[in-house]
Amino acid sequence: METALPTVHTFLVNAVVEHVRSCDTGLHHLRLLHEHDPIDAWSWLPTEPVDANRVLKAEVCAMPLDTQEGATHVVTRIVPMPDLDVFNLIPDGFGRTEDVVLRCRDVVDACRTSPLRRFLSDVFSMPEVYRDFWNCPASRSHHHAYPGGLALHSIEMAENVRDTPRLSDLERDVGIAHALTHDIGKLWCYAPGASHLHALGHELVGLGQLHYALERLALDWPDGAIALRSLLSGQWKRLGGKPLMAVGSLVRAYDQASAENDLRPRRRHPHRPWSPSTPDDGKVLPFRRDLRAPLQ
Structure with a gap:
C-alpha cells in the first residue's frame, strides 16, 4: 500500500x-x-x-x-548577509510606543545619501543599539528620563531636521545621522556597572563605540566621516566650517527644544513660563523714536 x-x-x-x-x-x-x-x-x-x-x-x-x-x-x-538594511529587521514591538520604530524607519528613509544610510544601518546593527536603543532613558533625572526616552528624543530631533526648509540634501542627511546618534553613548554609560564611563562623558564614549561604523563610512565618504566625528565630539564648535557649524547649531537647537518640551508638561522645567500681566487701563503707549523726548 x-x-x-x-x-x-x-x-x-x-x-x-x-x-x-x-x-x-x-x-x-x-x-x-x-x-x-x-x-x-x-x-x-x-x-x-x-x-x-x-x-x-x-x-x-x-x-x-x-x-x-x-x-x-x-x-x-x-x-x-551583513549588508542587509537593519531597519527592515527591527520588530515594530521593540518600541515603547506603537509608532516609534515606524517613525525611526520613516526618518531614516529620508536620508538619501547612501554612505550615511549604510552608516546608520551599521550603527543600529550593533547588539547594544539594536536591542537597547528603544528602552534606554535620555537622561538620569532630567529630560526624557524614562525607558524609551532616548529613542523618542533622538527620533523627534531627526524628524525636525528632516522637516527644516532650505537645507541642502547633504545638510539634511548629515543632520539626521547626527540627531539619531548624538546621545548613543548613553547606552553604554547607563549600563549596569558602567559608572566609570561617566568621567569621559557620553559624547566621547559614543564616538569610541562608533569607531568601526565611522571607519566604514570613511571608506565610502571620507568627508562625511570627518563631519560626523566633528559633530559627535563637539569639535564643530571650534573647528567646523560654516556649513558644518550650521548643522551642529541646528541639531543643538532641536536638542534643547525637545528637552524643554518634555519637561514642561511634567512641571520639571527649570524656568518658570513667562505670564505677562496686561496694563490695568488697557492703554497702549505710543512708540517713541527719540527715547529722550517726553511722552505726548
Missing part, C-alpha cells in the same frame, strides 16, 4: 537571527526578528554572527512545524 508523503512547505525570510538557548541534543532555540512579529524556530546549524560586534543578519530558510508545545519552525539554511 502506497502512502503519500506530506508536502513540505518552506519559506525564505530576511531576519536577525537571535540565539535563545542550546539543548544537550545540539539543537539551538532561535528567534527570527524582522519588522513584524518574531518567529520562533529551532535549528542544528551554527548561529554565531560573522562579526561579534554586529547582530547576525541573514537570509533564512524555515519550515513550519507543529509540536505538542505549539507551532514553531525548523531552520534549514542560514546565509549571513
Whole structure:
C-alpha cells in the first residue's frame, strides 16, 4: 500500500537571527526578528554572527512545524548577509510606543545619501543599539528620563531636521545621522556597572563605540566621516566650517527644544513660563523714536 508523503512547505525570510538557548541534543532555540512579529524556530546549524560586534543578519530558510508545545519552525539554511538594511529587521514591538520604530524607519528613509544610510544601518546593527536603543532613558533625572526616552528624543530631533526648509540634501542627511546618534553613548554609560564611563562623558564614549561604523563610512565618504566625528565630539564648535557649524547649531537647537518640551508638561522645567500681566487701563503707549523726548 502506497502512502503519500506530506508536502513540505518552506519559506525564505530576511531576519536577525537571535540565539535563545542550546539543548544537550545540539539543537539551538532561535528567534527570527524582522519588522513584524518574531518567529520562533529551532535549528542544528551554527548561529554565531560573522562579526561579534554586529547582530547576525541573514537570509533564512524555515519550515513550519507543529509540536505538542505549539507551532514553531525548523531552520534549514542560514546565509549571513551583513549588508542587509537593519531597519527592515527591527520588530515594530521593540518600541515603547506603537509608532516609534515606524517613525525611526520613516526618518531614516529620508536620508538619501547612501554612505550615511549604510552608516546608520551599521550603527543600529550593533547588539547594544539594536536591542537597547528603544528602552534606554535620555537622561538620569532630567529630560526624557524614562525607558524609551532616548529613542523618542533622538527620533523627534531627526524628524525636525528632516522637516527644516532650505537645507541642502547633504545638510539634511548629515543632520539626521547626527540627531539619531548624538546621545548613543548613553547606552553604554547607563549600563549596569558602567559608572566609570561617566568621567569621559557620553559624547566621547559614543564616538569610541562608533569607531568601526565611522571607519566604514570613511571608506565610502571620507568627508562625511570627518563631519560626523566633528559633530559627535563637539569639535564643530571650534573647528567646523560654516556649513558644518550650521548643522551642529541646528541639531543643538532641536536638542534643547525637545528637552524643554518634555519637561514642561511634567512641571520639571527649570524656568518658570513667562505670564505677562496686561496694563490695568488697557492703554497702549505710543512708540517713541527719540527715547529722550517726553511722552505726548
